[in-house]
Each structure stands twice: as C-alpha cells, then as structure tokens.
Amino acid sequence: MAATLQVLVRDGYQKLTTTRVAERAGVSVGTLYQYFPDKRSLVTALKVHYFELLFREVGAVAATKIGAPIELVARAMIETLLATKRKNLALTLALREPMAELGGEALVREATGQLVAVTRAVIEASMPGIRESEQAARVVISSVEGVIAAVIQERPQELSSRALADELVALVVGYVKQRGGAARHPRSQRRGD
Amino acid sequence: MAATLQVLVRDGYQKLTTTRVAERAGVSVGTLYQYFPDKRSLVTALKVHYFELLFREVGAVAATKIGAPIELVARAMIETLLATKRKNLALTLALREPMAELGGEALVREATGQLVAVTRAVIEASMPGIRESEQAARVVISSVEGVIAAVIQERPQELSSRALADELVALVVGYVKQRGGAARHPRSQRRGD
Amino acid sequence: MAATLQVLVRDGYQKLTTTRVAERAGVSVGTLYQYFPDKRSLVTALKVHYFELLFREVGAVAATKIGAPIELVARAMIETLLATKRKNLALTLALREPMAELGGEALVREATGQLVAVTRAVIEASMPGIRESEQAARVVISSVEGVIAAVIQERPQELSSRALADELVALVVGYVKQRGGAARHPRSQRRGD
Amino acid sequence: MAATLQVLVRDGYQKLTTTRVAERAGVSVGTLYQYFPDKRSLVTALKVHYFELLFREVGAVAATKIGAPIELVARAMIETLLATKRKNLALTLALREPMAELGGEALVREATGQLVAVTRAVIEASMPGIRESEQAARVVISSVEGVIAAVIQERPQELSSRALADELVALVVGYVKQRGGAARHPRSQRRGD
DNA sequence: TATGAATGAGTTTTCATTCAT
DNA sequence: TATGAATGAAAACTCATTCAT
Incomplete structure (x- = not known):
C-alpha cells in the first residue's frame, strides 16, 4: 500500500502500473498478485x-x-x-x-x-x-x-x-x-x- | 462531439477510445484525427x-x-x-x-x-x-x-x-x-x- | 522539387510526407499527385x-x-x-x-x-x-x-x-x-x- | 537478433516492423520489448x-x-x-x-x-x-x-x-x-x- | 486542373495477468 | 510462497492514396 501511494504521488494515476508498484515495493509482480487480486484493488485498499x-x-x-x-x-x-x-x-x-x-x-x-x-x-x-x-x-x-x-x-x-x-x-x-x-x-x- | 458524449455515457471514460468514438460518429479514425489532434482534445471539447x-x-x-x-x-x-x-x-x-x-x-x-x-x-x-x-x-x-x-x-x-x-x-x-x-x-x- | 528538398533538409527523410511537401509547395496533395505518381517519385526526381x-x-x-x-x-x-x-x-x-x-x-x-x-x-x-x-x-x-x-x-x-x-x-x-x-x-x- | 537479420534480408529495412521480427523470432511482441526497448534498438544491436x-x-x-x-x-x-x-x-x-x-x-x-x-x-x-x-x-x-x-x-x-x-x-x-x-x-x- | 476531406490498414508501444519453475 | 518471463489484446496515432466536387 505504501508503494501504491508512492507511485501515485510520483507518477500519477494514469502511470500507475502493477509492475511499477511491485518494484517500488521491492517484490515481484507475481508476489503482488498474491496479495491483491487485480490492479483496481491496489487503489481500493x-x-x-x-x-x-x-x-x-x-x-x-x-x-x-x-x-x-x-x-x-x-x-x-x-x-x-x-x-x-x-x-x-x-x-x-x-x-x-x-x-x-x-x-x-x-x-x-x-x-x-x-x-x-x-x-x-x-x-x-x-x-x-x-x-x-x-x-x-x-x-x-x-x-x-x-x-x-x-x-x-x-x-x-x-x-x-x-x-x-x-x-x-x-x-x-x-x-x-x-x-x-x-x-x-x-x-x-x-x-x- | 456528440459521438464522444455517447461513448462516454455508454462505455465510461476508461473505455473511451479514439476508434470507438470514430465508429460511433460513423467516420474513420483518420477523419476523427483531422478534426481533433489527439484523444484528450475530444473530451476537452x-x-x-x-x-x-x-x-x-x-x-x-x-x-x-x-x-x-x-x-x-x-x-x-x-x-x-x-x-x-x-x-x-x-x-x-x-x-x-x-x-x-x-x-x-x-x-x-x-x-x-x-x-x-x-x-x-x-x-x-x-x-x-x-x-x-x-x-x-x-x-x-x-x-x-x-x-x-x-x-x-x-x-x-x-x-x-x-x-x-x-x-x-x-x-x-x-x-x-x-x-x-x-x-x-x-x-x-x-x-x- | 524545391519543396521536397526543403522538407528533406528541414525534417529529414523519415518525416517526409506527401502532405508536408504539398503544403510546402503551396499546393494541395491532390495537385501534387497530378505531377508525381507516388511518394517515391518525389525523391527520385x-x-x-x-x-x-x-x-x-x-x-x-x-x-x-x-x-x-x-x-x-x-x-x-x-x-x-x-x-x-x-x-x-x-x-x-x-x-x-x-x-x-x-x-x-x-x-x-x-x-x-x-x-x-x-x-x-x-x-x-x-x-x-x-x-x-x-x-x-x-x-x-x-x-x-x-x-x-x-x-x-x-x-x-x-x-x-x-x-x-x-x-x-x-x-x-x-x-x-x-x-x-x-x-x-x-x-x-x-x-x- | 537473428530474427531481425532475417527480416531485414527478406523484407528490407522499410518493411522491418516489430511485429514481424517478433513473429519471425517465434515470440510475442511483448517478449521482444522486454529485451529491446524500442524498434531502433533492434537494428542498433x-x-x-x-x-x-x-x-x-x-x-x-x-x-x-x-x-x-x-x-x-x-x-x-x-x-x-x-x-x-x-x-x-x-x-x-x-x-x-x-x-x-x-x-x-x-x-x-x-x-x-x-x-x-x-x-x-x-x-x-x-x-x-x-x-x-x-x-x-x-x-x-x-x-x-x-x-x-x-x-x-x-x-x-x-x-x-x-x-x-x-x-x-x-x-x-x-x-x-x-x-x-x-x-x-x-x-x-x-x-x- | 485543383482541391482536400475521407479512408483504414498498418505501426509502435503498453500492461494486466498468468503460470511454470 | 516468490519469481518474472511470456503473452497478446488493445490503444493511439500516421500517412499514402483516392475521388467527388
């Protein structure tokens, strides 16, 4: 969630991608998908x-x-x-x-x-x-x-x-x-x- | 512009694509681009x-x-x-x-x-x-x-x-x-x- | 031909388009096509x-x-x-x-x-x-x-x-x-x- | 790179497209873009x-x-x-x-x-x-x-x-x-x- | 003879999502 | 549980060419 926020702040909503959030969080996309079912859920959280x-x-x-x-x-x-x-x-x-x-x-x-x-x-x-x-x-x-x-x-x-x-x-x-x-x-x- | 509005109403902003607006307007994408320089300008108008x-x-x-x-x-x-x-x-x-x-x-x-x-x-x-x-x-x-x-x-x-x-x-x-x-x-x- | 040259000089070969040459020459694309059968012929000339x-x-x-x-x-x-x-x-x-x-x-x-x-x-x-x-x-x-x-x-x-x-x-x-x-x-x- | 070469040989530089290279290489475009950041880099390599x-x-x-x-x-x-x-x-x-x-x-x-x-x-x-x-x-x-x-x-x-x-x-x-x-x-x- | 609006296939690039390891 | 390479549909945008006026 902190990563989502940071990406949102730095790159804006349009540029928010699952890959970017994952790398910002220091994990792989795969891992991200184990905690959030899809992109939208990131922002919803x-x-x-x-x-x-x-x-x-x-x-x-x-x-x-x-x-x-x-x-x-x-x-x-x-x-x-x-x-x-x-x-x-x-x-x-x-x-x-x-x-x-x-x-x-x-x-x-x-x-x-x-x-x-x-x-x-x-x-x-x-x-x-x-x-x-x-x-x-x-x-x-x-x-x-x-x-x-x-x-x-x-x-x-x-x-x-x-x-x-x-x-x-x-x-x-x-x-x-x-x-x-x-x-x-x-x-x-x-x-x- | 009417086409843009209709697409917006029917499909929402996320689904608004230049192709969809064009076909809704009954013209080709190329024609659309002759009147609106890019996607954003559709909505701006x-x-x-x-x-x-x-x-x-x-x-x-x-x-x-x-x-x-x-x-x-x-x-x-x-x-x-x-x-x-x-x-x-x-x-x-x-x-x-x-x-x-x-x-x-x-x-x-x-x-x-x-x-x-x-x-x-x-x-x-x-x-x-x-x-x-x-x-x-x-x-x-x-x-x-x-x-x-x-x-x-x-x-x-x-x-x-x-x-x-x-x-x-x-x-x-x-x-x-x-x-x-x-x-x-x-x-x-x-x-x- | 002068127009073709100018476009070539100003915009480069990749950016050479028939429209650009036409407008540089002060005529419409249609007219251009009456003297040159296609794009390539512009440069060939x-x-x-x-x-x-x-x-x-x-x-x-x-x-x-x-x-x-x-x-x-x-x-x-x-x-x-x-x-x-x-x-x-x-x-x-x-x-x-x-x-x-x-x-x-x-x-x-x-x-x-x-x-x-x-x-x-x-x-x-x-x-x-x-x-x-x-x-x-x-x-x-x-x-x-x-x-x-x-x-x-x-x-x-x-x-x-x-x-x-x-x-x-x-x-x-x-x-x-x-x-x-x-x-x-x-x-x-x-x-x- | 081999695929790029083959496309270049077969179709020429003008016809070189990322899609063609990808399909020649037997991978999807997406994969191609994971190794080459853009079209130009294919030829540069x-x-x-x-x-x-x-x-x-x-x-x-x-x-x-x-x-x-x-x-x-x-x-x-x-x-x-x-x-x-x-x-x-x-x-x-x-x-x-x-x-x-x-x-x-x-x-x-x-x-x-x-x-x-x-x-x-x-x-x-x-x-x-x-x-x-x-x-x-x-x-x-x-x-x-x-x-x-x-x-x-x-x-x-x-x-x-x-x-x-x-x-x-x-x-x-x-x-x-x-x-x-x-x-x-x-x-x-x-x-x- | 000139015009330029219309066309639409074709191009590059992105990105959510999956799945074998 | 984590990884990240692979996927490929989808999107924005371009431009040579045509043809009705």
Whole structure:
C-alpha cells in the first residue's frame, strides 16, 4: 500500500502500473498478485484506508462534542477534518483523481453513510427538532467536501490557512441555522429560502 | 462531439477510445484525427462546451437579478444551474469522471474564474461591504458544486426535486448572511464565523 | 522539387510526407499527385536532378582535359566534383539518407554508368595501355565517393578544405600509377599488389 | 537478433516492423520489448555486432603484420576484411540501408574511430615519417569502404573475386606511396598531388 | 486542373495477468 | 510462497492514396 501511494504521488494515476508498484515495493509482480487480486484493488485498499482514517478522527471528535452548540461542534469537526487531510496530504492528493473513477461508488457510498450518521446525530443534538436531519447532514458533508476539494485543486497550500476553517464553519453554521432557525423563531421570514 | 458524449455515457471514460468514438460518429479514425489532434482534445471539447453552457445560462440570470435580495438571486441562479444540468444530464454525468483527471486543471480554473467573478459581483451587490467577497464567491460555488456532485453520484433522480433547490438556497443564504450579516446588524451574534 | 528538398533538409527523410511537401509547395496533395505518381517519385526526381548536375559539370571538365597528364585531369575533375557538391550542399546532404534506400538501384547504376564511361576514357587517354580500364574507372569513382561520403558524414565543413582535394588527387593518381605504372616501368615490382 | 537479420534480408529495412521480427523470432511482441526497448534498438544491436566482428578480425590481422611492408599489411587486412564480409554476407547486405539512416551517426563514428586508430598505427609503422597519418588512415578506410560498397551494390558476386582484392591493394598501396613516398625518395616528382 | 476531406490498414508501444519453475 | 518471463489484446496515432466536387 505504501508503494501504491508512492507511485501515485510520483507518477500519477494514469502511470500507475502493477509492475511499477511491485518494484517500488521491492517484490515481484507475481508476489503482488498474491496479495491483491487485480490492479483496481491496489487503489481500493488505499481508499478504504483513507476513509477509515478520516472517519476515526472526525468521529472521535464528534463523540466528544456531541450536544455542544453548533458553532463549537462544527469548528471541532472541521478542524479535525482539515488537520487529518493535512497530515495525510500525500494520500489526500493522490486519491483525488482515482476517487472520481466510476465503479467504486459503493465504497464511497458506504463511507459517506457512516459519516452522515455521525453528522446527523451531532446536528440533531445541537438543533433539536430540525427537519430532515439526514438530508441536512448530507448537505453539510458534501458542501464541506466540495469546498475542500476546490481548495486542494486550485490552492493546495491554503489547506492549512486559518481562513479556510473559518469559512467552513460559517458555511455549516449559517446553513444549519437557516435551516433550523425557523423552529426557534416562528415569526421569522420562512418562505423564499 | 456528440459521438464522444455517447461513448462516454455508454462505455465510461476508461473505455473511451479514439476508434470507438470514430465508429460511433460513423467516420474513420483518420477523419476523427483531422478534426481533433489527439484523444484528450475530444473530451476537452466537451468540457469547454459544458462550461460555456453553464456560464451562459447562469450568467444571464445573474445579470437580470443583480442587486436583488440575496434570497432571490440565489434562488434564481441555483434553479437555473439545476435546470441546465438537468437539461444536459447526459453531459453532466459523462463529465464527472474526466473532470477530475489531472492535467486539465487550467480549463477548469478558467471556467471557475469566470463564474467566481459573476458570483462575486452578485454577492457584493446584495451584501454591500462584505469582506473577502472573492473568497466568499469561491466558497459559494464550490459548496454548491459539492452538494450537486454528491446528489448526482448517489441519488441522481433527486436533481430535479424541489427540496434540493431549497437546500442549496438555504446553504448559500445562510452562509452569506453569517459571513456578512454583521455589517448590517452590528448588534448581532458575531463570533463563530 | 524545391519543396521536397526543403522538407528533406528541414525534417529529414523519415518525416517526409506527401502532405508536408504539398503544403510546402503551396499546393494541395491532390495537385501534387497530378505531377508525381507516388511518394517515391518525389525523391527520385531529386536524385535524377542531382546526378544530371554532377555529370554535366564533371563531364564538361573531363572533356576539356582529356589527354592531359593524370595529375591534371584528376585534379580538375575532383575539384569540380567537390565544388559542385559544395554549391549544392543542401541537396547533397539531403540525399545522403535516401540514396541508400533499396529499390532505387537502377537509377544509381545508370548514373554511375555514364560517369564510368567518361572516367574510363580519361584514364585511357592518360595511361595508354592500362588493363581493365573500366574496372579502374569504377575503383576511382567509388573510392572518391567513399571518401567524400565519409567526410560529409563526419566532418562536413572540411568539404571545402584544400587538404581534401589534395588527398583525393593523391588517392586517384597513386592508384592509377600503381595500376598502370608497370607497363611503363617493366623492371618494377609487379606481382602481389 | 537473428530474427531481425532475417527480416531485414527478406523484407528490407522499410518493411522491418516489430511485429514481424517478433513473429519471425517465434515470440510475442511483448517478449521482444522486454529485451529491446524500442524498434531502433533492434537494428542498433545488429550494427554493434557487425562492427565488433569486423574490428575483431581486421584488428587481429593488423596486430600480426604491424611493421611489415605496406604491400603485405594492406593485402592481409583487405583480404581479411573481404573474407569477413563474405562470411557474413547477409549481415553486410542487410545493414547497407540502415547504416545511412540519420541519428545513428555516433555508433558509426565510434566504430570508425577504432579502425582509424589501428590503420593509422599500421601506416605509421610501414611508412615512418608520413605526414597527417590520421587523415591518411581515414582516406584509406573510407575509400576501401566506398569501393566495397559499390561492388556490393552493383555486382555482389565479385566480392570474392581475386581481382577485387588486387584492386584494393593497388588503391591503398598506390595512395600511401604517393602520399609518403616523397619523404623517402626526395628526388621524386613531389608537387601536383 | 485543383482541391482536400475521407479512408483504414498498418505501426509502435503498453500492461494486466498468468503460470511454470 | 516468490519469481518474472511470456503473452497478446488493445490503444493511439500516421500517412499514402483516392475521388467527388
């Protein structure tokens, strides 16, 4: 797996060949095929690892902060997410391209599913009575991922900037309040949002 | 270009070969190569078309609504965006994978740049005095794209649901207010953004 | 033909394509095919021109000097040969590669044939009674061509050096004397050389 | 390498394709590419082999005869050269065309360089005090090659004729004496060579 | 007489995968 | 369990030549 990552980093996804991974790992192709049934499984293993990593870290923080005001939980989770991506920058970057590849949807779906569950719990705890909380959780996750993806693609060095975390917190908090605020301030301008 | 799209839809990006596109187009490979210098240019042409399409539609609406309250502009632009993607669903889906491919970043960057400019103008008009308006525009665009991408990936049929538009409007409006609201209502709860 | 030469000079023989020659000539491929039946004929025309050129120049000089002492005829012919190659350096260099190509032997054979005839006449006039004069003429021509070819290949700028002409004259004169000298100096060491 | 040679002999250089060589060798293209990195290297390997062969044979004879009278050394080397070409006739013929191909000059230059060194040593030993011995060696080699090339091209069967060897010896001996003789017989007709 | 779009066989090269050792 | 040579289908791209206009 380390070899796969290195090849991905050095040569890119298009240049990833089983031979290259094998020689990078210091074994023969034959041996490689004894541990990974085919080429795709090499990258899949990396994806699984990546999701586990993210989920472990972010999930742990979420567990700690559950019930806290949305601003706090959001900030904690977002900073953990960013920190984890930063600490595994090579992996994060390397998986950018393979992630979009068709056929691996099940994996992503499953990984997302877990994160949705956690996020939903957090949101419900912070905004009791919020409607469609699962949908809200999905919006939160996918919007945050979208922003991070764009940053990584266009200005990777800003991944560790203070500003990015602030923006993401504003995004999430603003959204959740807008979504759930109605429940708390019934006189407000519902309709049109 | 139509042939490229059809092959992309039917066989996927990995299976896209010059031969297949040619035969789908009903011409010989040689002829294909007289109009497109290499394989990549096939997909690039599609990307360019796609971006032009989106920008034309969304840009036009933005021009109409500039200066209107953020709720209105946001809804108008988002509904146009969704409608355009829906009307060109095959194209939208087909480009999902190739879009992440490394090496075509310049194109995406440029397309994004234009949209950022428009969005920024709209935001500034609706929320005069907002700080870091370009950054805000980028956050808005990438978060909306992120949500749409996730929906397309996991539940494509919801692309035309009323709920999706509502969620996106909430996301954008919530964020912008959270970001810029302070300026207009100094007594409000700044902190946390 | 000028276009063929230019393409040959600029792009080399491997890169010579009918399209390139046509566009260099400012006409369409179709038109090109109305004057030259196929690709090979493009280069053949150039070869024919080249041989005619050489033969015209060298032949003219030979006619003038026929009967003169071998040193003089040899020098005159060699200097003319070198001067002609120098004056048509692009052509000379451009044809180096195509000249070796199989299938054009007839042409070369014919061109050589004419030159052999002239050279033979010259040698017989200078060294009356020489045996196997045709063979001698062939040796003279091919050895001179061999030396020039090597110079062009390895040190093209020496093509105009005084030294080269001197060497070639020594080569030819030495050979002819060695071959024919016996007849004139019967006491010499004939046998074995 | 044997397969390359056979294809070269049977189909000519223009028709030499990796597929053909592979099938002639009784292996798949893939296997071929595991031993030769690209098409060109197939022919290069043959050239290297050819030069090594010639140099080994001719060099060995030269070492034996060094210091002997020029007539003897010349004859020994020339006969060895001719015998070697004859014994490897297919190779000799097959390489005629590829040898002129641009881009492989370095190889030829190097091979020639070695032979020049040997020839030069031989000439200096036989004709002490000769001027410009390197130049003389180059003239000797390239003229001999020129004559042999012409014979091979136009009358290949004469390669083994007694007459050819005699002619070449006359050429070399005549030249060297003409060039260097002056030093030993100061009264002779220097001037004009 | 000129044009140049269309053709498609042919070329080089790659690489996932197998399997005998 | 490891090896790595062998495989060969598949891919991108080229270019001489034709022929309808």
